[in-house]
Amino acid sequence: MPHSSSSRLRELSRRDYLRRRIKKKAREIVSQELGQRLPELVNELIDSAAEIHKNEDGYRIPVSYDAVGAVDQARRFACASQRDGDHHRDQDGRTEYELWERNQISRATTFGAEDTTLFIPIKAKGEIHETRAEPMLSKLRKDRRALPIYRYREEFLRAVADYQVLVIVGETGCGKTSQIPQFLYKAGYTNHGKKIGCTQPRRVAAMSVATRVSNEMGVKLGNEVGYSIRFEERCSEKTLIKYMTDGILLKEFLRSPNLSDYSVIMLDEAHERTVSTDILLGLLKDITRFRSDLKLIVSSATLDAKRFSEFFDLAPVFTIPGRPYPIEVHYLQAPVPDYVDAAIVTILAVHVKEALPGDILVFLTGQEEIEAVSDLLRHRTRNLGTKISEMIICPVYANLPTELQTLIFQPTPHGARKVVLATNIAETSLTVEGITYVVDSGFAKIKSYSPRLGMESLVISSISRASADQRAGRSGRTGPGKCFRLYTRHSYDHNMEANTLPEIQRTNLANVVLTLKSLGINDLVNFDFMDAPPAEALLRALEQIYALNALDNHGNLTKMGQRMSEFPLDPMLSKMIVASEKYKCSEEIITIVSMMSLGNAVFYQPKDRKIHADNARRSFYAGDVGDHIALMNVYNAWKESNFSAAWCYENYVQLRSMRRARQIRDQLEVIMQRVEIEKTSNPNDHDAIKKAIVSGFFQNSAKLLKSGLYQTAKNSQTVFLHPSSGFAQKTAPTWVVYHELVLTTKEYMRGITKVRPEWLHEIAPHYFRSQ
Known part of the structure; x- marks a missing residue:
């Protein structure tokens, strides 16, 4: 042609x-x-x-640079100048690029004049100059003064001065978390280099509140105000207000048993009663008895303050009455057989009858329910067209990619209503602007642990009254709200527990025991717990860490145990890292550990591309590798792509999770240097990597029976391969070790690696009897 x-x-x-x-x-x-x-x-x-x-x-x-067969320099420059915009000049002969550059220089040199809305001038001590271009700061100040706690500032400071331990009770949204540390900061409790520490049960809350407080104070995050969570820190030598997870404060006890750097410790959201919170309550009760200069504030949003007061020798209770905005609570007249269908009906009724603006927050139990409700809402509104206003459905759950999670924070378009479908993570950790209506299903997935079987179960259970009140409080944050509870008033008053069962009574205590042992607390039975854990769970935890050689025959911490306690990980994962030194594969093991720390948030499977996502995931299982080495392959492939975001999208891998794994890996390298574990690499010796895995997880071993089912080696319990495992689509190996047992519809092994039976006897002869 x-x-x-x-x-x-x-x-x-x-x-x-x-x-x-x-x-x-x-x-x-x-x-x-x-x-x-x-x-x-x-x-x-x-x-x-x-x-x-x-x-x-x-x-x-576009015209090519060069003529065919030769270099045309004149044409090359002409094409280049055309791309730079030389053919679009203004009346003074300046190109678009020159105009843009001039504008940027002008904005930089006139900073503080016409463009001060982008920047906030700050004084040396963090106080803010009053300028005419501070709409954001003006709004923050106005919001602060509107908070209920602001009216009780002087009374609160007098109470802190008079009493060493203070229990604070206030409604959700009254300003406890963000304002109390600022009150103490202004009152001089950070003089002489002392810090104010505020703990949070969840890392998301610690990060978001620290950002909010730094904005209110007009300081850069990481200077006067910072946060510290597991594997991530935004603090410096200037930090005086430090938000952190309760687990981080627990680790600080290892370095400073009397917390000498702090003048005030605030245990926020104490009613959630995480494992770390319960341990901190016991440790801080002991510290306050010999450190009279340390102030302790226990903050709770429920009426369980009496228990906290009694635990701290009848400490006074400071109550903050009122909430920012009133909330109407509506109950069902009679119980419903299907709360999912009731939730859909309630959402549609609110959407049609209630005026705009006003977004809806719906509490469901998990990803499956959220996706089902999302599909049903779209199906039922598809044929209504313009008869109803636009409904924007925004799901949020743990395994959802970050770019989809952040949609819930975007402003709702005019004339539309946003419906946020969330799990119980939205009870305390997230504040979504514009939420006016809350639909509470009354259920949540509660994790519990069986010490006898060594298995965790995730069961849908009824929430407590405290959780119900927390959910209702989400609707009154930015204006008057309504909460629609999909259960009766009788159920709320008589069938729901007052508070959720403390986590310490329903979790694996191996990490708790190792932490307490590293703090020098050997009498675990008589430790001052607010609610003592089951004796069987403590005994099981002692057996587990003893089998890992972390304890000697007298119950004291060994050198192995001391090195393991430095890692903020489950003891089995810590033992893996310490054992990797022997097998010369520490680089590969910390990669595996960092990926395993992500849980199930590595891969993403869109509904409309399920086959493509499965094929991409299957490519990492090439050969006879198990789940652990497959995770290592994922990280190494991402590393070879120069940590590319495009690579993640192409392989259906969650970018935020991979970045998180990279941060965790960097932190593990630092801890390895501290405990003097040599960095070695042996990527092609899969047997060495598997032996290091077995060193930590030999207690979680199982054998394939003739029936095609697996039986655990120690308890002879029948278990199944998890559908997400790479071996689910392959020939089942005879012997495996697994990361954890999870009870959902069946007893599933999650995180599986094929092993040889002789390795078990070689690595843990004290645990296995010779067959």
Whole structure:
């Protein structure tokens, strides 16, 4: 075909592509309803498409730099200048690039004049200058003064001065978490270099509150205000207000048993009663008896303050009455057989009857229910068209990719309503602006642990009254709200427990025992717990860490145990890292540990691309590798792509999780240096890597029976391969070790590696009897 005909076809093809591309973009904008400019934008795009269709020239292929067979320097510079915008000059002859550069320089040199809305001038001590361009700071100050706690500032400071231990009770949203540390900071409790520490049960809350407080104080996050969570820290020598998870404060006891760096410790959200919170309550009770200068504040949003007061020798209770905005609570007249269907009916009723604006937050139990409700809502509203206003459905759960999770924080378009479908993570950790209505299903997935079977179960259970009150409080954060409870008032008063069972009574205590032993607390039975854990669970935990050689025959911590206690990990994972030194594969093991710390948040499986996601995931299981080495393959492949985001999207791997794994791995390297574990690498010796895994998880071993089921080696319990395991689609190996046992519909082994039986006897002869 002649050259001119080929060029003509290419031009026609380009024009046709551009027309289809513009029409597609127009449809996307229509589907998203981008506010009031929607008709204008659509008309502009349609007019552009029509103009291209009329224009004979249409889209032109860019001219190449060089002539065929030779270098045309003049044409090269002409093409380059054309791309830089030299053919678009203003009346003074300046190009678009020169205009942009001039504008940027002008904005930088006139900082503080016309463009001060982008920056906040700060004084040396963190106080804020009053300028005319501080709308954000003005709003923050106005919001602070509107909080109920602000009116009781002076009374609170007098109470802190008079009493060493203070229990604070206040409604959700009254300002306890963000304002109390600032009150103490202004009152001089950070003088002489002392810090104010505030603990949070969840890392998301520690990060978000620290950011909020730094904005209110007008300081950079990481200077006067910072946070510290597991494997991540934004603190410096200047930090005086430190938000952290309760587990981080527990680790600080190892370095400073009397917490000499702190003048005030605030245990926030103490009613959630995590394992670390319960241990901290006992340790801090002991410290306050010999450190009279240390102030302790225990904060709770429930009426369980009496128990905290009695635990701390009848400490006074400071009550903050009121909430920012009133909340109406509505109950069902009679119980319903299906709370999922009741939730859908309630959402649609609120959406149709209640006025805009006002978003809806719905509490469900897990990913399956959230996806089911999302699909049913779309199905039931599909044929209504313009009869109802637009409904934007935003799910949020642990395994959802970050870019989809952040949609819940985006402003709701005018004339639309956002429906957030969430698990119980939204009870305390997340505050979504614009939430006016809450739909509470009354259920949540509660994790419990059986010490006899060594198995965790995730069971849908009724929530407590404290959790119900927390959920209702989500609707009154930014304005008057309504809470629709999908259960009766009788159920709330008589069938629900007052508080959720403390985590310490329903979890594996191996890490708790190792932590207490590292703090020098050997009498675990008589430790001052607010609620003592079951004796069977303590005994099981002692057996587990003794089998890992972390304890000697007298119950004292060994050198192995001391090194293991330095890692903020489960003891089995810590033992893996320490044992990797022997097998010369520490680099590979910390990669595996960092990936295992992500849980199930590595891969993402979109509904419409399930086959593609499965194929991408299967590629990491090439050969006879198990789940642990497959995770290592994922990280190494991402590393080879130079930690590319595009690689994650192509392989259906969650980018935020991988970045998190990289941070964890960097922190583990630092701890390895501290405990003097040599960095070694042996990527091709899978047997050495598996032996290091067995060193930590030999207690979690199972053998394949003739029936096709697995039986655990120690308890002879029948278990199954988890469907997410790579071996679920392969020939089942005879012997395996697993990361954990989880009871959902069956007793599943999760995180599986194929091993040889002789390795078990070689690595842990004290645990296995010779067959």
